[in-house]
Structures are given as C-alpha cells and as structure tokens.
Amino acid sequence: xxxxxxxxxxxxxxxxxxxxxxxxxxxxxxxxxxxxxxxxxxxxxxxxxxxxxxxxxxxxxxxxxxxxxxxxxxxxxxxxxxxxxxxxxxxxxxxxxxxxxxxxxxxxxxxxxxxxxxxxxxxxxxxxxxxxxxxxxxxxxxxxxxxxxxxxxxxxxxxxxxxxxxxxxxxxxxxxxxxxxxxxxxxxxxxxxxxxxxxxxxxxxxxxxxxxxxxxxxxxxxxxxxxxxxxxxxxxxxxxxxxxxxxxxxxxxxxxxxxxxxxxxxxxxxxxxxxxxxxxxxxxxxxxxxxxxxxxxxxxxxxxxxxxxxxxxxxxxxxxxxxxxxxxxxxxxxxxxxxxxxxxxxxxxxxxxxxxxxxxxxxxxxxxxxxxxxxxxxxxxxxxxxxxxxxxxxxxxxxxxxxxxxxxxxxxxxxxxxxxxxxxxxxxxxxxxxxxxxxxxxxxxxxxxxxxxxxxxxxxxxxxxxxxxxxxxxxxxxxxxxxxxxxxxxxxxxxxxxxxxxxxxxxxxxxxxxxxxx
Amino acid sequence: xxxxxxxxxxxxxxxxxxxxxxxxxxxxxxxxxxxxxxxxxxxxxxxxxxxxxxxxxxxxxxxxxxxxxxxxxxxxxxxxxxxxxxxxxxxxxxxxxxxxxxxxxxxxxxxxxxxxxxxxxxxxxxxxxxxxxxxxxxxxxxxxxxxxxxxxxxxxxxxxxxxxxxxxxxxxxxxxxxxxxxxxxxxxxxxxxxxxxxxxxxxxxxxxxxxxxxxxxxxxxxxxxxxxxxxxxxxxxxxxxxxxxxxxxxxxxxxxxxxxxxxxxxxxxxxxxxxxxxxxxxxxxxxxxxxxxxxxxxxxxxxxxxxxxxxxxxxxxxxxx
Numbered sequence: 001x002x003x004x005x006x007x008x009x010x011x012x013x014x015x016x017x018x019x020x021x022x023x024x025x026x027x028x029x030x031x032x033x034x035x036x037x038x039x040x041x042x043x044x045x046x047x048x049x050x051x052x053x054x055x056x057x058x059x060x061x062x063x064x065x066x067x068x069x070x071x072x073x074x075x076x077x078x079x080x081x082x083x084x085x086x087x088x089x090x091x092x093x094x095x096x097x098x099x100x101x102x103x104x105x106x107x108x109x110x111x112x113x114x115x116x117x118x119x120x121x122x123x124x125x126x127x128x129x130x131x132x133x134x135x136x137x138x139x140x141x142x143x144x145x146x147x148x149x150x151x152x153x154x155x156x157x158x159x160x161x162x163x164x165x166x167x168x169x170x171x172x173x174x175x176x177x178x179x180x181x182x183x184x185x186x187x188x189x190x191x192x193x194x195x196x197x198x199x200x201x202x203x204x205x206x207x208x209x210x211x212x213x214x215x216x217x218x219x220x221x222x223x224x225x226x227x228x229x230x231x232x233x234x235x236x237x238x239x240x241x242x243x244x245x246x247x248x249x250x251x252x253x254x255x256x257x258x259x260x261x262x263x264x265x266x267x268x269x270x271x272x273x274x275x276x277x278x279x280x281x282x283x284x285x286x287x288x289x290x291x292x293x294x295x296x297x298x299x300x301x302x303x304x305x306x307x308x309x310x311x312x313x314x315x316x317x318x319x320x321x322x323x324x325x326x327x328x329x330x331x332x333x334x335x336x337x338x339x340x341x342x343x344x345x346x347x348x349x350x351x352x353x354x355x356x357x358x359x360x361x362x363x364x365x366x367x368x369x370x371x372x373x374x375x376x377x378x379x380x381x382x383x384x385x386x387x388x389x390x391x392x393x394x395x396x397x398x399x400x401x402x403x404x405x406x407x408x409x410x411x412x413x414x415x416x417x418x419x420x421x422x423x424x425x426x427x428x429x430x431x432x433x434x435x436x437x438x439x440x441x442x443x444x445x446x447x448x449x450x451x452x453x454x455x456x457x458x459x460x461x462x463x464x465x466x467x468x469x470x471x472x473x474x475x476x477x478x479x480x481x482x483x484x485x486x487x488x489x490x491x492x493x494x495x496x497x498x499x500x501x502x503x504x505x506x507x508x509x510x511x512x513x514x515x516x517x518x
Numbered sequence: 519x520x521x522x523x524x525x526x527x528x529x530x531x532x533x534x535x536x537x538x539x540x541x542x543x544x545x546x547x548x549x550x551x552x553x554x555x556x557x558x559x560x561x562x563x564x565x566x567x568x569x570x571x572x573x574x575x576x577x578x579x580x581x582x583x584x585x586x587x588x589x590x591x592x593x594x595x596x597x598x599x600x601x602x603x604x605x606x607x608x609x610x611x612x613x614x615x616x617x618x619x620x621x622x623x624x625x626x627x628x629x630x631x632x633x634x635x636x637x638x639x640x641x642x643x644x645x646x647x648x649x650x651x652x653x654x655x656x657x658x659x660x661x662x663x664x665x666x667x668x669x670x671x672x673x674x675x676x677x678x679x680x681x682x683x684x685x686x687x688x689x690x691x692x693x694x695x696x697x698x699x700x701x702x703x704x705x706x707x708x709x710x711x712x713x714x715x716x717x718x719x720x721x722x723x724x725x726x727x728x729x730x731x732x733x734x735x736x737x738x739x740x741x742x743x744x745x746x747x748x749x750x751x752x753x754x755x756x757x758x759x760x761x762x763x764x765x766x767x768x769x770x771x772x773x774x775x776x777x778x779x780x781x782x783x784x785x786x787x788x789x790x791x792x793x794x795x796x797x798x799x800x801x802x803x804x805x806x807x808x809x810x811x812x813x814x815x816x817x818x819x820x821x822x823x824x825x826x827x828x829x830x831x832x833x834x835x836x837x838x839x
Contacts, residue, residue: 284628367611375630
C-alpha cells in the first residue's frame with residue numbers, strides 16, 4: 001500500500017520541483033513580504049511596535065493565500081486523475097484509496113508548507129523590529145499550518161466527491177466564502193432586527209453557529225495571538241479543532257473514494273430529464289455565447305435557480321424586517337439594504353471570478369481551442385462572445401441587485417457612497433480580466449494569484465482612479481461648466497478601460513492566439 | 519451535401535516549408551503537392567513532422583520559412599478565406615462531452631455562420647453520412663470512441679469544406695470502426711472532396727489513397743502517386759514466376775541467367791513459384807527473352823509491386839526523434 005503512495009508522492013514532488021510556477025509563486029510571495037518589510041521600515045519613524053504591524057500584515061496575507069491555494073491546488077488532487085481518465089489505472093495498479101489520497105495530497109501539502117517555511121526567516125525579523133515575541137511567531141505559524149491542513153483536506157474531500165476539477169474548485173470555494181461570511185451575516189442580520197423579535201431558539205442558534213465558526217477562524221486566532229497574547233494559550237482550540245476537522249475530511253475522502261469514483265463514472269452517462277436538455281435549444285448566431293451560457297455557466301436551469309434563490313433570500317430579508325412588529329413594508333431599512341446588497345454583490349463577484357478563471361482554460365483542458373480557431377470567427381469576437389455568455393448568466397443576480405436598489409433605503413451607506421460602488425466595479429472588472437489572463441498560464445493557480453495581485457492592485461489602481469471624478473469636477477468648474485456625475489464617471493470609466501483594462505484585454509488576446517495559432 | 523472539388527488548381531501546394539521549435543528542426547524544406555479530388559496519404563514515424571505540417575496547412579501554425587497554398591490562396595495572406603474551405607480534425611479528441619451530438623454539430627454550424635435551415639439540412643445529411651442519425655440526442659460523453667470519431671468527422675464536414683485534413687483519424691478505433699471510416703472517406707472522395715490524411719495504418723492507406731507523401735525527421739522522402747511508389751524499388755527489381763508443373767534443377771538454371779542476380783523458391787510453394795531479382799533497369803521483355811527459350815510451363819509472370827509498408831521501412835530511418 002505504502003509503496004504505491006511513495007511512488008505517487010515521489011513523482012508529484014519531482015514534477016513540482018521541476019515546474020516553474022510553484023517556484024515563481026514562492027518567489028512572488030517572498031517579494032510581497034519584502035514589500036511589507038519596506039512599508040514597516042518606512043513606518044518605523046512614526047510608529048512603535050513596527051514588528052507587530054509587519055507580522056500582522058504577513059499573517060493576514062497568509063490566510064488569504066493559504067485559503068486560495070488550498071482550494072485551487074487540492075481540489076484537483078483526485079479530480080485530475082478523473083479528468084485524465086486514469087483513476088481506474090491507479091486502482092488496477094493495486095493502489096487502494098488510502099494510497100491514492102496520501103500520494104496525491106502529501107506532495108501538495110509539502111509544497112504548500114514550503115510556502116510557509118520560506119517565510120520563517122523574514123518573519124523572525126518581526127521580533128527584531130519589536131512588538132512581537134518569538135513565541136507569538138511560532139504560535140501564529142502553528143495556527144496557520146492548522147488552517148492549511150483544514151482547508152486542504154476540505155478541498156481534498158471536494159476533489160474526491162466531485163467529478164471534475166472545476167466543480168470541485170467551485171464547491172470548495174463556495175464553502176470557504178460561506179465560512180468567512182456566514183458568522184458576519186448572521187450577526188449583522190440579528191443586529192438589524194429589533195430586540196425580542198426573534199424566537200429564542202433562533203436567537204440561540206444565531207449565537208452558537210457564529211461562535212463555533214469563530215472557534216476555528218484563523219483571523220480570530222491570529223488576533224488573539226498578536227493582541228491578547230497574555231490571556232491566550234500557546235495552542236488553542238483553533239489548532240486542535242482545525243486538525244481534527246482536517247483529518248476527518250481526509251478520512252471521509254479515503255473511506256468514500258471508491259464509491260464516489262464509481263458513481264462519478266455513471267453520472268457522466270446520465271442524460272438528465274429530457275425537458276432540461278431541451279432548455280439549451282438551438283445554437284444562437286452568437287454560437288460561442290450560447291455555448292458558454294448553456295454548457296459552462298449552467299444555462300437556463302441554473303439561471304432560474306438563481307432567480308428563485310435570490311427571491312427566497314430577499315423574502316427572508318423582508319420577513320426579518322417584519323419581525324419589528326410593524327408588519328410588512330415594501331421598503332427595506334438601511335441596515336438590511338446594506339446587508340442584502342453586500343450578499344448579492346459578493347455572489348456576483350464570486351460568480352464572475354469563477355467564470356473568468358475557467359472560461360478560457362476549460363477550452364485548453366478540453367483541447368477544443370484548435371477546433372474553435374478553425375471557425376471563421378475573429379479572436380476578438382470569439383473572446384467577447386465568451387464574455388457575453390458568462391455575463392448573461394449573471395442576469396438573475398444583477399436583477400435582484402436592481403430590485404434591492406429600488407426597494408432599499410436610498411440613504412444606506414452603499415447607495416450613498418457612490419465611490420464605493422465605483423471602486424468595487426473597477427476592482428471586479430480588473431480581477432476578472434486578471435483571472436482570465438492568469439488562467440491561460442496556470443491551470444489552477446489563477447484564482448489565488450488573482451486574489452494576491454488584486455489585493456495590492458487595489459492601492460495602485462483604485463486609489464488614483466477615485467481621484468479622477470473630483471479632478472474632472474474641478475476642471476469643469478474652472479471652465480465655468482456645471483459639474484455632472486455622469487461626465488465624471490464616464491471619464492473615469494473610459495480612462496480606467498484605456499490604461500488598465502485594455503492592456504489586459506490585449507494580453508489575453510495575444511496569449512490565446514499564441515496557444516491556438518503558433 | 520453540396521459536392522466540392524471542382525477546382526483545377528492543386529488543392530495543396532507546400533513549397534520549401536521549414537519550421538523549428540526551439541532547437542528542434544520540425545520541418546526542413548518540405549515540398550509536395552496534393553491534387554484536388556484525391557485522397558492523399560501522409561505517413562511518417564512518430565515525431566517526423568506530420569502534425570506540424572498539417573497545422574501549417576490549416577493555418578494554425580505560421581511556418582518560419584516557405585509558402586503554402588490551399589486552392590491557390592496563400593495560408594499567410596488569406597487564412598480566414600482558407601479556413602472556410604478546409605475542415606481539420608486534430609489527432610486528439612476535442613469534444614464538448616456535455617453536449618448532445620445534435621447540439622455539438624449545431625454549435626459548430628452556427629459558428630460557421632450557417633442559417634437555421636442550412637444547419638438543419640447539413641446536420642441531417644451528416645448524421646446520415648456518418649450513420650449517427652440514431653444517436654442524434656445522445657450525450658457525446660456517453661458515446662464509444664468510434665462514434666465520437668464519427669461525430670468529429672461530421673463536425674469537420676459541417677460547413678461543407680472542399681479539403682479535409684485528417685490527423686490520425688483511425689487511431690484507437692477497433693477494426694469495424696476503421697473499416698466504416700474507410701467507407702465514409704471513399705464516399706467523401708466520390709462527392710468530390712480532397713482528403714489529406716495522416717495515418718499509421720499503412721495497409722489501409724495503401725488501399726485508400728491515390729497518392730502518398732512519406733516524411734521522416736522533417737524531410738520529405740517520397741511524394742507522388744501510389745503506383746509510382748509501388749513500382750519504385752531501391753537498387754533491384756523483384757519478379758514473380760509461377761509454373762504449372764515442377765521442373766527439375768530449375769533453380770540452378772534460373773540463377774545461371776545473365777540478367778538474374780539471385781533466384782529463390784518462394785517458401786511453401788512446393789517448387790511452383792520462384793522469385794527473381796534483377797537490376798532496376800531490366801524490363802519484362804528482356805527477362806522473358808531469356809526465360810522463353812527454356813520452355814517453362816509458365817502460368818504467370820510479373821514484377822512484384824512494392825508494398826507501402828516496405829517503402830515506408832526503406833525510406834524512413836529507425837528510432838524516434
């Protein structure tokens with residue numbers, strides 16, 4: 001059993017060591033740390049405890065990277081064999097489920113841990129800079145390692161359960177988003193309600209669920225370590241619970257692997273209800289948009305599901321509001337409007353990012369790009385049609401966002417602060433383009449890299465871009481014109497497209513052409 | 519289906535084409551010509567440059583040097599125009615497995631800009647041609663490899679191209695599927711299509727093709743009609759002599775003939791069939807002039823055609839690049 005696992009492990013480690021991207025990712029991460037160090041050094045004139053600030057930034061970044069890497073890297077562990085159709089060969093070669101899960105995941109775990117190990121020398125500088133004890137550094141690394149074990153094994157479980165890598169990555173990603181958002185959403189919903197309006201059981205659940213999730217929340221634990229060190233243990237419940245849950249997921253993956261692999265084979269041949277298959281109908285003249293909408297983004301069935309789901313979510317918000325004793329009203333209060341907009345904006349962002357990371361790479365994975373290149377459709381049109389197909393799929397979410405804007409309180413933070421909306425829109429468009437571009441270089445690292453790069457790009461792009469509307473207004477006033485929001489937004493959007501988005505679009509086109517036409 | 523191949527200009531002209539990938543010279547001054555309405559085989563060992571050549575012809579790869587013309591148009595000057603006239607089937611399966619056969623063909627027909635009515639007609643014809651009408655609503659992922667290959671072929675034909683470029687279409691197919699594929703290709707030739715087919719299955723190519731090009735290590739070893747290849751020998755010509763009865767001491771008499779280099783009795787023929795080897799320049803009448811005075815009971819006499827397998831082995835070198 002272990003010889004098979006060792007062979008897989010050795011092969012995976014060798015291919016990891018021989019490939020460029022893992023090293024590039026580690027190098028990039030080291031550069032990011034050096035950047036954080038420079039910022040800390042620059043701040044050292046005005047701030048004490050520079051080491052603490054530096055280490056806090058590194059820890060926050062690590063949580064982000066570990067989560068994204070874990071999801072994208074581990075959700076392919078088993079599904080890459082399913083995608084290649086080699087799962088049966090591994091089983092025929094005498095590898096039992098434990099050998100497969102161990103062999104496929106250990107190398108990835110080692111590779112991911114290398115990312116943490118590479119930072120240790122830098123992190124110890126935080127002790128030198130002041131504000132952090134070496135015990136805090138070790139405790140933080142242990143907490144991060146436990147979080148890594150949890151995330152990786154949850155993704156491994158998704159990989160064992162799902163039939164394709166894309167589906168596994170989507171399920172794992174949705175789980176992570178739910179984990180980070182749910183405690184805050186529950187707390188915000190409860191806070192938005194008048195006191196005494198909820199059933200005691202619901203109140204109890206609304207307190208217990210977030211509390212349980214915060215127990216294993218890495219950011220909470222890191223806050224404890226960094227800011228409440230005197231009152232916390234070296235190894236907390238977050239460490240033990242994360243390990244326990246992680247190993248439980250690993251155990252379930254191993255235990256159910258054979259059964260899930262068999263059912264996965266059968267799933268492929270299932271046609272599904274005939275009326276659902278008919279939903280795709282005839283191909284549109286914009287054939288690529290039709291394909292993306294129906295066969296990549298879930299099609300009409302998924303759109304209807306999202307529409308109904310959105311209606312249900314909105315109904316819940318109205319019901320929550322009705323609990324204040326004044327009955328149903330057709331306008332949401334300011335807190336609930338903010339919350340509802342945040343929920344739908346998060347769903348839209350996640351959906352668009354997942355589409356962007358998969359829409360081009362799926363063609364490369366299926367090796368259909370040559371056949372597409374032979375069609376007499378220009379590359380630009382082909383890429384635009386693909387984008388259109390994905391955007392069409394987001395219509396249900398966009399529809400509910402418009403509905404909330406119409407029925408929500410116009411004085412909410414989100415609706416009042418137009419710059420927030422502009423910044424979010426710019427970052428979303430930027431991140432989607434970045435994810436699409438990176439997916440043409442790296443199959444599964446596109447989303448984590450997008451997250452890291454977008455984090456820094458926010459300061460480089462959004463901050464200057466938000467300076468454009470007041471500048472336009474000032475110019476207008478200088479020339480005795482009445483400043484208008486529409487004009488300033490138009491100038492902002494056009495300049496962002498010209499200087500930020502267009503170069504990325506050209507880069508995507510160039511890369512796509514180089515992959516299809518040599 | 520509308521028949522094609524009415525052109526009088528060559529379907530493909532490859533002229534002095536060279537291409538390299540980093541340090542590997544994939545194609546080295548490759549030149550050959552494919553006549554319209556013919557089935558032209560393209561054979562060579564693994565890594566010989568077959569797929570690279572096919573990709574350059576179908577405009578998916580720009581050659582570093584040289585020129586390719588498809589129906590008189592240069593691939594570099596008018597790639598869009600050429601793509602409308604060719605159908606390329608790559609050597610790997612590239613299918614949307616979640617689509618049904620009809621959806622898949624409908625998608626590509628729409629991508630090629632066909633109107634709804636045209637699409638219906640083309641897809642119905644193609645499903646009949648490939649004998650897939652009964653599988654119209656089946657998911658592609660659930661089809662056997664042979665059936666997927668047929669769907670792939672139907673996809674290539676959906677816009678009624680004049681030239682088909684098929685890269686290893688029979689690879690991985692069982693004998694029945696191969697025979698059926700051969701039948702479809704013959705039918706397509708009858709419809710006037712030009713077919714440029716790369717394959718490893720030489721026996722089937724020999725039966726199917728009008729002409730063949732043999733490539734090895736990026737260089738063309740032979741290009742021309744099959745009959746020339748069959749008659750072309752290395753340094754010697756081989757002749758078959760079949761008799762109706764045994765003749766004592768015949769082998770020694772045959773070896774004694776001035777034109778014959780070696781004479782051998784064909785294995786398991788019990789002394790009735792002999793093989794004579796002469797120089798390349800010896801003609802049938804010259805050899806018969808020496809054989810007839812011997813008063814032999816000859817049933818048949820003729821030059822042995824060289825099989826594509828032997829030509830392939832003679833013209834290509836051992837090992838994989």
